[in-house]
Amino acid sequence: MASIAIVTPAGAGTRNGNRHTALRWAAQLRRAGHRVSIAVEWDGRPCALLLALHARRSHDSIARYRAARPHGPLCVALTGTDLYRDLPGSTEARRSLELADRIIVLQDEALRLLAPRLRRKTRVVYQSADPHARRAPPARAFRVAVVGHLREEKDPFRAAAALAHLPGEAGIEVVQLGAALSPAMEEEARRRMAADSRYRWLGGATHARALSWLARSHLLVVSSRMEGGANVIAEAARIGTPVLASRVSGNIGMLGRGYPGYFPVGDERALARLLARARRDAHYLRRLRRALAARRALFSPAAERAALIRALDGLLRRPRARGNAAARR
Numbered sequence: 405m406a407s408i409a410i411v412t413p414a415g416a417g418t419r420n421g422n423r424h425t426a427l428r429w430a431a432q433l434r435r436a437g438h439r440v441s442i443a444v445e446w447d448g449r450p451c452a453l454l455l456a457l458h459a460r461r462s463h464d465s466i467a468r469y470r471a472a473r474p475h476g477p478l479c480v481a482l483t484g485t486d487l488y489r490d491l492p493g494s495t496e497a498r499r500s501l502e503l504a505d506r507i508i509v510l511q512d513e514a515l516r517l518l519a520p521r522l523r524r525k526t527r528v529v530y531q532s533a534d535p536h537a538r539r540a541p542p543a544r545a546f547r548v549a550v551v552g553h554l555r556e557e558k559d560p561f562r563a564a565a566a567l568a569h570l571p572g573e574a575g576i577e578v579v580q581l582g583a584a585l586s587p588a589m590e591e592e593a594r595r596r597m598a599a600d601s602r603y604r605w606l607g608g609a610t611h612a613r614a615l616s617w618l619a620r621s622h623l624l625v626v627s628s629r630m631e632g633g634a635n636v637i638a639e640a641a642r643i644g645t646p647v648l649a650s651r652v653s654g655n656i657g658m659l660g661r662g663y664p665g666y667f668p669v670g671d672e673r674a675l676a677r678l679l680a681r682a683r684r685d686a687h688y689l690r691r692l693r694r695a696l697a698a699r700r701a702l703f704s705p706a707a708e709r710a711a712l713i714r715a716l717d718g719l720l721r722r723p724r725a726r727g728n729a730a731a732r733r
Contacts, residue, residue, distance in 0.1 A: 405437035406452035406720050411445060413461035422457050422483055424635065425510075425531065429455070432709040433716075453477040453720055460490040460497035470503045477719035480504040481529075484632025484654060485557065487514055505719050508712075510633030511657025527715040530658070532708035533639040537619035541645075546573075546683045549621035549645070550580040551614050551636045554589040558582075559650070562627035562672050564596045564603045569676035576602060576683060578625075581617055583608035619643050622689075623682055629669055631655055638703035646692035648678050663695050664688070 412426040430440040446454060446465035454469045456462040459480050469478060480500050482491075487509065490497040501507055501518075507526040509515065515523050541547055554560040563578045570576060580603070584590035593605040609617070614636075618624060624640045624647045631654030638658070640647050649655040651666040659665070667674040682689050701707060 405439065407439040407450070408433055408441075408453045408455060408716070409446060409449070409451040410440060410442045410455045410457070411462050411465045412442065412457040413444060425481070425483070426457055428532070428708075429712060432705070432712055435709065436713050448472065451476075453479065453716060455479045455481065455716070456500070457481045458483050459486045459500040460494045461486070463496035463500045466500045466503055477506075477716075478504050479506040479508060479716060479719060481508040481510075482514060482632065483510070484630055487517060487632050488630045488653070491517070506715055508715055511654060513653040513657030514632070517653070527711065529711040529715060530702045530708060531633055531635045531638050532703050532705040533635065533642045534705050535615045535619070535639050535643050537615045537643055539619050539644045541620055541622045544575075546576045546623075547621040548576065548578045548623045548625055548679060549618050550578060550625050550627070551582060551618060552626075552634075553582040553608075554580075554584040554593060555586075557628060557630045559627045559629045559670060560589070561592060561596060562650075562670065562675060563625040563679075564600070565672040566676040566679060567600050567602050569673050570680060573680065573683065574602075576679065578603045579617055579621065580605045581607070581609045581614050615639060615643070618645055621645055623648055623679070623692075625675065626650065626655060627669075627675070628652060628655065633658055641696050641700045641703050644693065644697070646682070646689060646696055648675065648682070648692075658699070660695070660699060665692050665695070 410426050410430055412422045426442050430442055433440045446469050456466050459482055466480060469476065486497050501522055507522060508529050509526055510531055512528050515526060518526060548563055550563050552558050567578060584593060596603050597605055618640060624645050626634050626637060626647060626649040628650055631652055633654050637647055647659065648665045648667065649659060650669045652669060667678055
């Protein structure tokens with residue numbers, strides 16, 4: 405079996421999506437028999453394949469690997485910020501994709517953003533989840549979960565803002581989990597808690613605790629302005645907690661174009677209407693559950709592992725005699 409080096413800008417000890425993806429993929433590839441290392445940068449040591457997460461932030465490793473190994477298998481995985489923010493303006497991000505033999509995206513809507521020549525070498529690998537939490541929402545309150553670190557791209561307070569448009573809904577509550585990544589975010593969370601007792605920010609949480617709250621909620625809200633493919637959607641689908649999501653490409657790619665739970669980005673009034681409808685209309689809540697259940701199999705660990713191995717095995721097994729066209733340009 406092959407030695408695979410995974411490069412991610414998220415170092416050991418960080419708890420962001422890139423780090424979780426790197427650790428999960430490493431475990432899946434080891435299970436398939438490969439030898440896998442994870443580092444912030446490629447250290448120059450020989451490997452059968454380099455798998456780099458984030459086109460812009462890992463560009464230095466990508467370029468050095470290609471210069472050292474003109475014909476070496478190279479795969480670049482596009483995450484949220486590089487796909488939706490960096491590619492239009494970053495020469496480095498675009499060059500990384502040109503140098504790659506294979507590109508991985510985390511949901512199928514991402515393919516629409518790539519030029520046809522790049523799309524041909526791109527594969528979709530949905531992120532998976534294997535939560536063991538049992539769904540058990542409370543009977544006395546309609547609980548809405550928001551899970552993820554408090555940062556601008558996530559538009560983290562949209563669900564809290566929606567409460568202002570639900571003045572008569574005393575039985576609804578919003579529980580938010582995620583570390584504040586700036587003092588301003590923490591101040592805003594505390595201000596909103598003081599202003600409305602239906603909103604609680606619990607701060608940073610372990611993965612197990614976040615999953616427990618997700619399982620004990622009636623709904624998950626994913627309000628991101630930019631999203632590469634939120635793993636929390638996969639977790640919600642596996643648990644069975646319906647999702648209300650902003651209508652952005654990354655969420656549509658995870659939930660499907662026909663999913664009935666979208667609201668316009670930044671529109672708390674529209675979100676409030678969906679929250680009220682989900683609470684009062686059992687038929688609508690069932691529609692959300694059924695639509696999410698139809699996507700559940702996409703997010704199984706077996707499906708992710710099979711897609712990842714298919715994407716990489718072709719690189720490891722193909723003849724290298726003709727070389728890498730991008731490296732010769």
